[in-house]
Amino acid sequence: MKIVACSNGTQLASSIAARTHIPMLEPTIRKFSDNEVFIEIAEELAGDDIFVVQSTSYPVNDNILELAIMLDTLKRIGVKNIVPIIPYLGYGRQDGHGEARSQSIAAKLIANILSLSGANGLITLELHSKQTVGFFDIPIQHLSTSFLFSSDIREKYDLSKVAIVSPDVGGVARARTIATALNVPLIVVDKKRKVEQIVGTTRIVGDMSKMNCIIIDDIVDSGQTLCYVADVAVRNGAASVSAYVTHGVLSELAIERIRNSVLCRLVITDSIPCGHKDKKLDKTTTLTVVDLLAAAVLSYKMSR
Numbered sequence: 001m002k003i004v005a006c007s008n009g010t011q012l013a014s015s016i017a018a019r020t021h022i023p024m025l026e027p028t029i030r031k032f033s034d035n036e037v038f039i040e041i042a043e044e045l046a047g048d049d050i051f052v053v054q055s056t057s058y059p060v061n062d063n064i065l066e067l068a069i070m071l072d073t074l075k076r077i078g079v080k081n082i083v084p085i086i087p088y089l090g091y092g093r094q095d096g097h098g099e100a101r102s103q104s105i106a107a108k109l110i111a112n113i114l115s116l117s118g119a120n121g122l123i124t125l126e127l128h129s130k131q132t133v134g135f136f137d138i139p140i141q142h143l144s145t146s147f148l149f150s151s152d153i154r155e156k157y158d159l160s161k162v163a164i165v166s167p168d169v170g171g172v173a174r175a176r177t178i179a180t181a182l183n184v185p186l187i188v189v190d191k192k193r194k195v196e197q198i199v200g201t202t203r204i205v206g207d208m209s210k211m212n213c214i215i216i217d218d219i220v221d222s223g224q225t226l227c228y229v230a231d232v233a234v235r236n237g238a239a240s241v242s243a244y245v246t247h248g249v250l251s252e253l254a255i256e257r258i259r260n261s262v263l264c265r266l267v268i269t270d271s272i273p274c275g276h277k278d279k280k281l282d283k284t285t286t287l288t289v290v291d292l293l294a295a296a297v298l299s300y301k302m303s304r
Contacts, residue, residue: 001022001048001049001050001051001301002022002023002024002025002045002048002049002050002051003016003017003020003022003023003024003025003050003051003052003053003297004024004025004027004041004050004051004052004053004070004074005024005052005053005054006029006052006053006054006063006066006067006070007029007054007063007066008054008055008056008057008063008066008273009052009053009054009055009085009273010053010273011270011273012053012055012085012087012270012273012289012290012293013053013085015288015290015294016051016053016085016290016293016294016297019290019291019294020294020297020298020301022051022297022301025041025043025045025050027039027040027041027070027073028040028041028042029066029070035062037062037065037066037069039066039069039070039073040073041073041074041077045074045077045078045079046077046078046079046080047078047079047080048079048080049079049080049081049082049083049300050074050079050081050082050083051083051084051085051123051297052067052070052071052074052082052083052084052085053084053085054066054067054070054084054085054086055086055087055088055271055272055273056086056088056089056090056091056110057088057090057247057249057272057273058249058251060090060091063090064090064091064110064113067084067086067114067117068113068114068117069117071084071114071117071118071119072117072118074118075117075118079118081120081121082118082119082120082121083119083120083121083122083123083300084114084119084122084123085123085124085293085296085297086122086123086124086125087124087125087247087269087271087272087289087293088125088247088249088271088272089107089110089124089127089132090110091106091107091109091110092107092110092127092128092132093107093128093219094106094107095107095108095128095129095131095132095135096131105135107128107132107135108135111132111135111136111137114136114138115136115137115138119138120138120139121138121139121140121141121300122136122138122139122140122141123140123141123143123293123296123297123300124140124141124142124143125142125143125144125145125246125247125269125271125289125292125293126143126144126145126174126218126246126247126271127142127218128218128219129170130142130173141296141299141300143289143292143293143296144177145244145246145269145287145289145292146174146177146178146181147181148269148287148289148292149178149216149244149267149287150178150181150182152244152267152287153178153182153214153244154182157212157214158212159182159183159184161210161211161212161239162182162184162211162212162213162214163184163185163186163187163206163207163208163211163212163213163214163238164176164178164179164182164184164185164186164187164213164214164216165186165187165188165189165208165213165214165215165216165229165233166186166187166188166189166215166216167189167191167215167216167217167225167226167229168188168189168190168191168225169188169190171216171217171218172186172188174216174217174218175188175216178216178244185206185207185211186206187204187205187206187207187208187213188204188205188206189202189203189204189205189229189232190202190203190204190205191225191228202232204232204236208233208236208237208238209236209237209238210237210238210239211238211239212238212239212240212241212242213233213238213239213240213241213242214241214242214243214244215229215230215233215241215242215243215244215245216243216244216245217243217244217245217246218245218246218247219245219246219247219249220243220245220247220248220249220250220254220258220266220268221249221250221251221252221254222251222252222253222254222257223250223253223254223255223257223258223261224257226243226245226258226261226263226266227257227258227261227262227263230243230261230262230263231261231262233262234262240264241262241263241264242263242264242265242266242267243263243265243266243267244267245266245267245268246268246269246271247268247269247271247272248268248269248271248272248284248286249272250268255281258281258283258284259281259282259283263283264283265283265285266281266283266284266285267284267285267286267287268284268285268286268287269286269287269288269289270286270287270288270289270290271289
């Protein structure tokens with residue numbers, strides 16, 4: 001068994017290799033002048049099991065294509081089992097037609113690309129919705145950050161004053177898992193949008209008054225939803241508002257938006273390398289998912 005890193009997975013790959021004592025490969029990855037990706041692996045790997053680490057965050061399309069080319073390279077040199085480790089799955093949010101049935105189900109397309117490129121299995125982290133697992137025809141280990149977040153919240157907060165908040169109806173199951181583990185109240189913010197990114201009406205299920213509200217979500221991208229829900233919590237009497245979010249995409253104006261918001265703390269993971277690279281945000285704490293991913297690798301190793 002060996003581990004190989006694509007360009008957007010080098011830091012996590014080396015940390016996983018150190019935890020599991022599985023050797024790392026050193027592929028040649030370079031680009032031609034027109035940005036075309038070239039990958040070469042000189043080692044003899046026929047019959048081996050290889051884990052490929054790549055987080056398909058920005059630039060999403062480049063990272064997905066590089067991963068596909070890496071999988072194809074390994075398949076063509078006779079690797080027995082190829083298991084990509086994709087902490088953040090790009091296009092995972094596009095998992096349905098929408099009300100008008102006029103949208104691509106891009107998450108299914110990505111599942112097809114990975115399978116056709118040579119993936120025999122997949123290890124991923126906190127998908128946007130669990131239905132995405134059904135898009136894959138290969139075995140998936142779908143990992144959750146619930147225990148990681150619950151442990152940190154238990155250590156940092158007085159639980160008698162904590163309420164867990166789901167920022168939308170779709171995230172209730174994720175938030176409920178943590179609220180149940182901590183034995184604290186669950187609050188749901190039910191938003192109805194007029195158009196994309198513009199909230200029309202909001203209904204709150206639960207009492208935020210005098211509570212330290214902790215928003216749980218899978219992705220923080222532009223930060224609009226997160227900051228809006230934080231404002232709602234403060235307007236409804238919350239003593240403080242923090243957020244625990246697995247994937248810190250932090251694109252566009254997210255950093256400035258969060259810096260100027262009522263959020264007192266944002267916790268993300270290192271599922272995306274340097275999610276706030278070159279952007280200082282004093283409110284942000286990063287938890288590592290290395291132990292989660294390493295345990296999944298060792299579990300796979302023990303099952304072989």
